Amino acid sequence: MARHKVLTLWKGEQLNEQDTKILRTPCSEAPVPFDAETKRAVRTLAEAFLERDDAVGLAAPQIGIGKRIIAFKVRNFEDKDPTTRKEDFEILVNPRITQKRGERVVGEEGCLSCPEIRVEISRYPEIKVRACNLDGKKVSKRYLDFAARVVQHEMDHLDGKLIVDYDGSVFIPKKSQSFFEKFFQNK
Numbered sequence: 001m002a003r004h005k006v007l008t009l010w011k012g013e014q015l016n017e018q019d020t021k022i023l024r025t026p027c028s029e030a031p032v033p034f035d036a037e038t039k040r041a042v043r044t045l046a047e048a049f050l051e052r053d054d055a056v057g058l059a060a061p062q063i064g065i066g067k068r069i070i071a072f073k074v075r076n077f078e079d080k081d082p083t084t085r086k087e088d089f090e091i092l093v094n095p096r097i098t099q100k101r102g103e104r105v106v107g108e109e110g111c112l113s114c115p116e117i118r119v120e121i122s123r124y125p126e127i128k129v130r131a132c133n134l135d136g137k138k139v140s141k142r143y144l145d146f147a148a149r150v151v152q153h154e155m156d157h158l159d160g161k162l163i164v165d166y167d168g169s170v171f172i173p174k175k176s177q178s179f180f181e182k183f184f185q186n187k
């Protein structure tokens, strides 16, 4: 299966200006009921997510679709088997956080669009979300702990926000230290 290309802010030590522009653009709401374009976008994102075993979540803008759609695993985060993966993922369209609970918890996050680095980010350990599911039905969901972190991360993408925008400690590979130091100084 041909892999869907995931857009990245940089590749090696080269900034991707074109990709950055798309990743930084806030996404638009999908029409409800879904039109043909939205249905296609939902299918494409599901495919792109399921063909990878290196991501717990993927947001539409990461594959160049400017709509508010996210795909993510909700359990068995370590399991890379593509058959069970299918049962463990959810799609949300136009997600909106309606409640955040608990003290924020610091955790390390990576992102396919920000390769090779990790950033410490505080997230709420419990959130309630209203959205449409992949069939276009209205749903109200509650996510806890790591799943809540993943959903908050993916929802950031819909507003053009990325892990590099947070002020937590950054872990960068030694070999590209000067590239990343310059990147974080200029951001």
Ligand SMILES: [Zn+2]
Pocket (backbone or CB within 6 Å): 110, 111, 112, 113, 153, 154, 157
């Ligand atoms: Zn990400």
